Amino acid sequence: MKKIFLTVLFITSSLFGALNVDTTYSTLGAVAKKIGGDNVHVVVLGSSKYDPHFIVPKPSLLSKLRRADLLIINGGGLELGWLPPLIKSANNGKIQAGASGFLDMSHFIKMIDKPASVSRAFGDIHAQGNPHYSTDPYQVLIMAKVIARKLEQIDPAHATEYKNNLEKFLSEWNVYLKNYDAKMAECKTKKVVQYHELYNYFLRRYDITNIGNIEPLPGIAPSSKHTLQLINAMRANGVKKILQDVYHEKRTAKFIAAKTGASVAVIPHDVGAVKGSDTLESFYNMIAQRICK
Amino acid sequence: MVKKITFLSLLAAVSLMADSELDALKAQLKLQQQTTQKLLQKVTELEKKQQQAEALQAKKAKEQEEASLDAAFAKDTSSSFSQTSYLPDIALILNMSAVGRNVKNSDYENFAIPGFIDAGDAELPFNKDRGFNLNYAEVAMHSMVDPYFEAFAIFHLHPDAFEIGEAYVITTSLPAGLRVKAGKFKSAFGRINEKHQHSWNFDEQPIIYKALFGPDSISDPGLQVQWVAPTDTYIMAGVDAMQGSNDRSFGDTEENNLYVGYLKSSLDLTDNLSVLGGVSWAHGKTTEKKSSDVYGVDFTFRNQLGSYSALTWQSEYLQRNKDTNNTNVATQKQGGLYSELVYQYNNNYSAGVRYEKITKNETDLSAYSAIDTSNLDKYTAMVQYKPFPFSRLRLEYSHDRTKVIAGQRKDIDSVMLTLNIAAGAHGAHAY
Numbered sequence: 001m002k003k004i005f006l007t008v009l010f011i012t013s014s015l016f017g018a019l020n021v022d023t024t025y026s027t028l029g030a031v032a033k034k035i036g037g038d039n040v041h042v043v044v045l046g047s048s049k050y051d052p053h054f055i056v057p058k059p060s061l062l063s064k065l066r067r068a069d070l071l072i073i074n075g076g077g078l079e080l081g082w083l084p085p086l087i088k089s090a091n092n093g094k095i096q097a098g099a100s101g102f103l104d105m106s107h108f109i110k111m112i113d114k115p116a117s118v119s120r121a122f123g124d125i126h127a128q129g130n131p132h133y134s135t136d137p138y139q140v141l142i143m144a145k146v147i148a149r150k151l152e153q154i155d156p157a158h159a160t161e162y163k164n165n166l167e168k169f170l171s172e173w174n175v176y177l178k179n180y181d182a183k184m185a186e187c188k189t190k191k192v193v194q195y196h197e198l199y200n201y202f203l204r205r206y207d208i209t210n211i212g213n214i215e216p217l218p219g220i221a222p223s224s225k226h227t228l229q230l231i232n233a234m235r236a237n238g239v240k241k242i243l244q245d246v247y248h249e250k251r252t253a254k255f256i257a258a259k260t261g262a263s264v265a266v267i268p269h270d271v272g273a274v275k276g277s278d279t280l281e282s283f284y285n286m287i288a289q290r291i292c293k
Numbered sequence: 294m295v296k297k298i299t300f301l302s303l304l305a306a307v308s309l310m311a312d313s314e315l316d317a318l319k320a321q322l323k324l325q326q327q328t329t330q331k332l333l334q335k336v337t338e339l340e341k342k343q344q345q346a347e348a349l350q351a352k353k354a355k356e357q358e359e360a361s362l363d364a365a366f367a368k369d370t371s372s373s374f375s376q377t378s379y380l381p382d383i384a385l386i387l388n389m390s391a392v393g394r395n396v397k398n399s400d401y402e403n404f405a406i407p408g409f410i411d412a413g414d415a416e417l418p419f420n421k422d423r424g425f426n427l428n429y430a431e432v433a434m435h436s437m438v439d440p441y442f443e444a445f446a447i448f449h450l451h452p453d454a455f456e457i458g459e460a461y462v463i464t465t466s467l468p469a470g471l472r473v474k475a476g477k478f479k480s481a482f483g484r485i486n487e488k489h490q491h492s493w494n495f496d497e498q499p500i501i502y503k504a505l506f507g508p509d510s511i512s513d514p515g516l517q518v519q520w521v522a523p524t525d526t527y528i529m530a531g532v533d534a535m536q537g538s539n540d541r542s543f544g545d546t547e548e549n550n551l552y553v554g555y556l557k558s559s560l561d562l563t564d565n566l567s568v569l570g571g572v573s574w575a576h577g578k579t580t581e582k583k584s585s586d587v588y589g590v591d592f593t594f595r596n597q598l599g600s601y602s603a604l605t606w607q608s609e610y611l612q613r614n615k616d617t618n619n620t621n622v623a624t625q626k627q628g629g630l631y632s633e634l635v636y637q638y639n640n641n642y643s644a645g646v647r648y649e650k651i652t653k654n655e656t657d658l659s660a661y662s663a664i665d666t667s668n669l670d671k672y673t674a675m676v677q678y679k680p681f682p683f684s685r686l687r688l689e690y691s692h693d694r695t696k697v698i699a700g701q702r703k704d705i706d707s708v709m710l711t712l713n714i715a716a717g718a719h720g721a722h723a724y
Contacts, residue, residue, distance in 0.1 A: 047564070050597075051600035054601065057721070059557075059569050060526070060559055060560070060561045060567060063521070063527040063528075067523050083721075084720055084721055085721055085722065086723075088723075089529075089723065091467070091471060091472040092521075093466035093467060093468065096466065097437075099440075120716075124682070221640070221641060247599065248600075
């Protein structure tokens with residue numbers, strides 16, 4: 001009991017010296033680990049098992065934010081529903097929006113699907129564009145460069161190490177991308193539907209057309225009328241693949257699959273969302289494999 | 294003779310040779326002159342072309358500059374001092390209800406809770422009338438002030454009153470896990486004191502909160518300091534120094550009199566199951582300038598069943614020890630609890646039940662000597678439908694056995710359908 005009390009009370013000793021880097025989601029966390037190496041301790045706040053829009057703001061996340069030296073967010077409005085109250089109560093000046101320990105990755109990404117007009121009448125749309133850029137393996141290059149630059153800035157003592165890590169990682173990742181593109185060139189799937197517009201960055205990169213979404217509007221549950229329309233559109237376009245994420249209900253996708261003869265593929269939206277997608281490589285491999293199969 | 298001939302022929306040959314060489318040289322020179330001329334011509338031509346191109350480019354650049362200047366001039370300058378991008382986030386919250394109740398409005402307004410609220414003393418800002426109620430329109434604003442302060446304001450508009458619900462600033466850059474809040478705010482006492490009516494799990498306020506603090510709970514001008522420990526486990530300690538104008542438990546008007554202290558902690562028991570617990574203590578002075586203390590214990594278990602599904606069990610116990618001028622009971626000791634279980638089925642539907650009880654009522658109950666004042670409790674059930682995260686319909690039924698109307702115990706049954714919407718830039722709610 002005494003021991004538990006001590007571990008509860010005191011800062012984990014192994015963390016001394018290392019820079020505490022919190023990321024809101026797991027892909028950002030995986031890239032931060034690659035660049036930071038042994039000099040950083042990476043904590044991922046939002047589990048990839050859950051809808052990234054609705055991470056539960058558990059008080060335990062407060063103690064993680066309290067000690068962070070750097071907070072890397074996905075941005076694009078994805079954290080709007082859960083992160084601001086946590087930052088408000090974590091009492092850590094370093095990671096407030098605008099401070100040097102706050103990094104919004106979306107500012108460095110070429111965002112797609114920017115709505116021409118914004119109203120909640122269109123559902124839960126993001127004014128800054130589609131925030132789900134992590135499904136495109138090319139975005140990893142940008143994430144790595146930006147994170148390296150930020151780490152050099154706030155931890156100049158280890159700047160050379162971050163630079164070296166970046167160089168090494170980029171050369172590895174470029175090789176990976178070359179092989180990946182070769183694999184994707186043979187991908188037979190050219191048309192898909194998806195539950196939520198989670199995979200648009202990936203689909204656009206590899207010229208796969210999204211015919212429609214299972215949800216009628218972002219964040220609105222499927223309706224029978226919309227589902228029938230989608231089934232007709234899938235038949236007309238010969239769509240044989242339904243992209244399903246891990247956290248939405250799967251009944252509607254199965255129903256549509258039964259009506260259209262399409263298959264349902266559960267695609268991870270973030271590193272670790274599906275068993276066996278715990279590394280950057282296995283995550284993107286699984287996306288390609290399950291979409292193209 | 295031979296010599297001479299040889300000499301002459303040699304001379305001739307030489308002169309002949311010289312002649313032909315000269316011609317060849319001349320021809321070569323001419324050719325070269327022609328080439329040079331051609332080259333020179335080409336050079337001048339090219340130079341001319343280049344000059345033309347440069348002139349054209351310069352002209353184009355000038356035209357462009359002119360065009361952009363024209364465009365700039367054409368622009369409306371009336372927005373030079375516009376600060377729209379600094380506008381605070383603004384949200385509008387509307388809360389309304391349709392209520393059915395087995396008690397007439399005039400009787401309901403004059404209810405009493407034995408030992409806590411005397412007849413006619415209750416403030417009833419929410420869902421008071423049978424039929425339709427517009428409870429409030431709330432305007433919430435939030436903005437960064439500068440790199441050091443963040444400001445929040447909640448303007449609470451009742452049909453016939455304007456009230457500053459909260460208006461405060463918090464610091465954003467203090468070191469060592471510290472944060473200071475200043476202004477009018479809801480104290481962080483207990484679990485739901487800090488929460489606004491529209492973010493409660495049930496529309497009706499827990500009886501013990503209503504009895505000890507009234508509908509606005511502990512909400513006063515004051516100063517708050519909170520500290521989050523740099524530990525793996527969440528531990529937060531805080532102190533609120535407040536005016537203490539809440540006359541249900543405090544209310545000394547001569548000076549600021551209320552001090553609230555609390556300690557909160559949370560553990561993740563598994564990846565999906567977490568518990569949040571807290572102890573709180575509020576110490577103040579009553580309108581009679583006597584000491585009044587309220588102690589609170591709370592815990593919340595939340596088991597996450599999926600992204601949109603969870604089971605939450607939340608309970609609080611509050612006890613007040615209040616000194617009085619009453620010679621029969623020098624120190625009132627009163628307490629009560631609520632315990633609620635809410636099941637969120639998906640992002641649209643949830644349902645919940647709540648049990649409440651007054652557990653301790655050691656006070657002067659001589660005014661109620663004719664009736665039985667034991668077993669003061671209440672049962673509530675609700676189902677809720679959220680078409681979207683920003684709108685909510687809730688059907689709530691309650692069976693209330695805590696009320697006395699016209700000197701008699703009266704069980705109140707009520708059914709209400711409430712609609713709450715949050716339009717605009719409404720921030721996320723805390724845990």
